Amino acid sequence: MSISFTPTRVAGAIASALLLAFAAAPASAAPVKNIVLVHGQFADASGWKPVYDILTRDGYNVNMVQEPLTSLDEDVAATVRVLARQPGPSILVGHSYGGAVITQAGTDPHVAGLVYIAAHAPDAGESTASNKNKIPGQIRTVTTPDGFVFVDPAHFHEDFAGDLPADQAEFMARSQIPAAARVNTTLITNPAWRVKPSWYMVAKQDRAINPDLERMYAARAHSHTVEVDGAHTIYISRAKEVAAMIEEAAQSVGN
Numbered sequence: 001m002s003i004s005f006t007p008t009r010v011a012g013a014i015a016s017a018l019l020l021a022f023a024a025a026p027a028s029a030a031p032v033k034n035i036v037l038v039h040g041q042f043a044d045a046s047g048w049k050p051v052y053d054i055l056t057r058d059g060y061n062v063n064m065v066q067e068p069l070t071s072l073d074e075d076v077a078a079t080v081r082v083l084a085r086q087p088g089p090s091i092l093v094g095h096s097y098g099g100a101v102i103t104q105a106g107t108d109p110h111v112a113g114l115v116y117i118a119a120h121a122p123d124a125g126e127s128t129a130s131n132k133n134k135i136p137g138q139i140r141t142v143t144t145p146d147g148f149v150f151v152d153p154a155h156f157h158e159d160f161a162g163d164l165p166a167d168q169a170e171f172m173a174r175s176q177i178p179a180a181a182r183v184n185t186t187l188i189t190n191p192a193w194r195v196k197p198s199w200y201m202v203a204k205q206d207r208a209i210n211p212d213l214e215r216m217y218a219a220r221a222h223s224h225t226v227e228v229d230g231a232h233t234i235y236i237s238r239a240k241e242v243a244a245m246i247e248e249a250a251q252s253v254g255n
Contacts, residue, residue, distance in 0.1 A: 032113070032250040035062045035093065037062065039096075067101060099120040100188065103121050113196055113250070113253040115200075117235050121218075121221055139151060149180075150179075161236075202225065206234075224249075
């Protein structure tokens with residue numbers, strides 16, 4: 001029996017094959033549009049304003065965590081609380097001690113990727129203090145009788161915000177939020193960077209966290225790494241580069 005292939009029959013066969021091919025192909029993941037920003041010690045979430053402005057202008061849904069800085073567990077809980085409100089997966093970003101927070105909180109299923117900005121990224125059994133003792137910074141801090149730590153205001157500009165104008169650094173020094181000393185000695189138990197993709201920005205003139213410690217963190221986590229000129233406050237002074245790294249992370253995990 002012979003079968004004749006008319007133009008109509010051929011066109012139908014091609015259309016059917018294309019439909020089957022499209023049905024078999026996996027759908028590409030939607031880009032991540034939610035960004036959650038976590039500040040470090042001695043500062044609050046308002047420092048993220050320059051990064052927030054860029055990201056929201058570019059169409060991202062951005063929220064900031066105001067950690068109490070009273071314990072690592074409470075700071076992680078505050079972060080997870082914000083993650084739970086997002087309409088889908090998020091990129092979780094941490095600066096300074098905020099890196100320890102996202103390291104512990106980042107295993108949350110809402111988190112698609114991690115971005116560290118001049119931040120701690122301890123491993124299991126490590127704390128920010130234990131790592132700083134191995135590779136010290138130059139920041140000068142004071143501990144209150146009731147166990148809270150703050151940066152000596154006389155040295156805040158030099159030690160924390162050397163890349164910002166003096167008047168801005170002075171205001172930050174007078175409005176800083178002391179952290180409970182115990183947040184620095186609490187051990188990480190389940191580091192998210194071992195199971196989530198990460199990006200890391202090293203501040204080459206950082207005095208609060210030694211740049212070599214930052215490089216160690218980034219190399220160990222196999223993070224996509226960029227080094228920039230700037231002090232510990234690159235999340236303010238280099239907001240354009242910070243926002244670009246966050247957007248790169250969001251686009252990478254969404255594809």
